[in-house]
Amino acid sequence: MRILDDLYPEVPIFLDHKDPYTLLIAVLLSAQCTDERVNQITPKLFAKADNPYDMVMMSIEEIQDIIRPCGLSPMKSKGIWHLSDMIIKQHNGEVPANFEALEAMPAVGHKTAAVVMSQGFGIPAFPVDTHIHRLMYRWGLSNGKSVEQTERDAKRLFPKERWNDLHLQIILYGREYCPARGFDLNKCVITREFGRKSFINEVLKEQEKKQKLALKKKRK
Numbered sequence: 001m002r003i004l005d006d007l008y009p010e011v012p013i014f015l016d017h018k019d020p021y022t023l024l025i026a027v028l029l030s031a032q033c034t035d036e037r038v039n040q041i042t043p044k045l046f047a048k049a050d051n052p053y054d055m056v057m058m059s060i061e062e063i064q065d066i067i068r069p070c071g072l073s074p075m076k077s078k079g080i081w082h083l084s085d086m087i088i089k090q091h092n093g094e095v096p097a098n099f100e101a102l103e104a105m106p107a108v109g110h111k112t113a114a115v116v117m118s119q120g121f122g123i124p125a126f127p128v129d130t131h132i133h134r135l136m137y138r139w140g141l142s143n144g145k146s147v148e149q150t151e152r153d154a155k156r157l158f159p160k161e162r163w164n165d166l167h168l169q170i171i172l173y174g175r176e177y178c179p180a181r182g183f184d185l186n187k188c189v190i191t192r193e194f195g196r197k198s199f200i201n202e203v204l205k206e207q208e209k210k211q212k213l214a215l216k217k218k219r220k
Contacts, residue, residue: 001162003190004169011168013119016042020095020120021087022050024102025080027112033070041070052084052093079107097121111147118164126154126163131174138178140196 014035017023022042029038045066049055055063064077083105087095095116096102102113114127128136128151137144142153158166178188185192185203192200 001158001166004166004173008169008172011165011172014168014171015039017120018050020097020116021052022046023120024083024095024108024112024116025055027115028079028083028107029067029070029076031076031112032072037070041067052087055084056081056088076107079105082106083108095120097123114151118167122164124160124163126151126158126167128154128167129171130180131171131178132167134180135170135174135178135190138191138195138199140194140199 015023015026015030016039017026025045026038026042029041045063048062048066049058058081060077060081063080064073067073067076067080070076086105087093091101097117097120099110099113099117102108102116103110111127111129114125117123118125118127128147132154133142133144133147133150136142136150136154141157142150144150154167155163173190178191183203185200185207188195
């Protein structure tokens with residue numbers, strides 16, 4: 001955690017939003033889409049509807065036309081309209097601050113609910129994305145069998161008061177120093193110093209293989 005604190009003393013919020021509702025919509029849109037693309041699209045959507053009452057005044061087709069660049073627009077537009085309707089009818093127009101109610105909504109899974117809980121309400125949660133799942137395995141902190149197991153391990157290992165910032169720091173570190181492709185052990189100090197030995201050995205073997213191949217090409 002010390003290394004992450006040194007690298008990221010200020011933790012940014014990835015998705016632009018102004019309240020739990022706009023965060024919920026942004027997180028839903030981010031499925032299989034980059035944060036940058038979502039942040040380009042949400043201003044257009046929120047200019048027309050930044051609350052559930054205005055959102056249900058739009059048709060699903062209108063929502064779909066705006067969010068199309070985010071991908072999966074037929075599913076996402078239906079989810080946005082129906083969860084907005086549910087928020088009005090079941091929660092007096094306010095996004096509920098509990099996992100059970102959030103996960104009961106269309107198109108809202110556990111990870112989305114966890115992001116809203118942590119970033120929207122400041123309630124300790126540990127959303128696990130592909131970066132966190134990958135890094136927890138590489139660092140020998142989880143067995144990598146499922147994101148559910150990774151989340152349980154993270155919550156067991158890290159202090160609760162650190163969860164909200166720490167999960168964002170790990171994502172930032174994964175993007176910058178420990179990517180899925182093009183991984184460089186020399187750049188990733190945490191994996192190099194504390195990582196799973198079997199993973200490090202695999203990386204070193206792969207590096208050795210590439211070096212031998214490069215040497216062969218040179219001799220030719």
